[in-house]
Amino acid sequence: MKHCVRITSKDNVATLLIDLRKGDVMTLENGEALQAREDIPYGHKIALEAISKGMPIIKYNETIGVAQEDIYTGDWVHIHNCAPIRGGERE
């Protein structure tokens, strides 16, 4: 069973198909290993590379949000550190 899905090669996050605990090491589709820096639930996103505050979070080769803080490889990427650009008060 696959551990995660990276939808396009441009994506800087992957979707987990397993639950990860902090320190767990999983295998990416290309065979490389990636260690989780925190607990990440099944179905949620893990950072595949460092993403600086203000930089886009990329999935489907599209921007799905903006990093609200510096994100490190293996971090959980979700509403606490990834904000939408659309649908809110800003703009």
Place this chain on the structure above:
Amino acid sequence: MAGLATNPNVYGVVIVSMEPMSAQKLADRITPSRRPVVCFDYDTCGGPINVVQQASRAAMYMVAEASGQSREEIPLSALVLGVECGGSDTTSGVIGNPVIGLVSDLVVEHGGTVILSETVEWMGAEEKLAARCEKKETVARIYRSVQFYEDYVRRIGQDLRGSNPTPDNIKGGLSTIEEKALGSVKKGGTKAIRDLIGYAEKPACSGLVLMDAPAAGVENMTGLAAGGCQMILFSTGKGNPIGNPIVPTVKITGNPRTIENAAETIDVDLSSVITKDLSLEQARDLLVDFAARCANGRLCAAEILETVDISISRIGYTV
């Protein structure tokens, strides 16, 4: 309501109303479709108990006539397919919606029609959709339709972040409306977008058509049914049992945990894409096979469990 009454799946219509003229007004919009339609109202029948008794009798005879009809083979080009998602999680954008997209492409290639709706879920995916529009005016209407919802939310002092993605979408791993939208529009496949129609309107052309309709499942499926869809393919992540009473609603999921928890609400289990090595194309074939059986009379889960509902969207006050 006239759209629902003239859906190809509907044999005949029994209208029950308090007022005779309102009933007749609706009947007049159904009659040109040459299906049986009868009206019962409180005034003429003499109160609600008589209305129920007379309308039930008429409906019973209509059911008897309808059940005497035999099935005829029709080409795929006569199909109007609605695509929908609900209870989305991250498997929806990775498995369920892309598989429905493959079926959408197949239907369009055979000359059929596919309706993709849920305007709010185009937010962040407008450019992708705009690039596929045949007509310039459709591009403008896409941006205008999404803008309407974005402005509306702002005007009433709300933030879409409180409602879309929903708290359960978020629990399922979806972080932003853009992420949900980019997964959601995959249901429409990859073909050219030929037109954008209003809520509950029937498409005037074949191929892939957008409908400006609210994202909430029951309201949206009511619009698809009124727009003439004979079948709806519905992708779910966490599980969502809802269907439409006049349009068979085929439920699929790619989430193995949903199969464990709520298998009875799912018609086509695509979790093997995660747990084994089922490809998306093989998953499409499983879905097409089930949809064909469903078109031939096999009941889908929502029909058997009667988890079906209708809700007509209205934004604004009644005057």
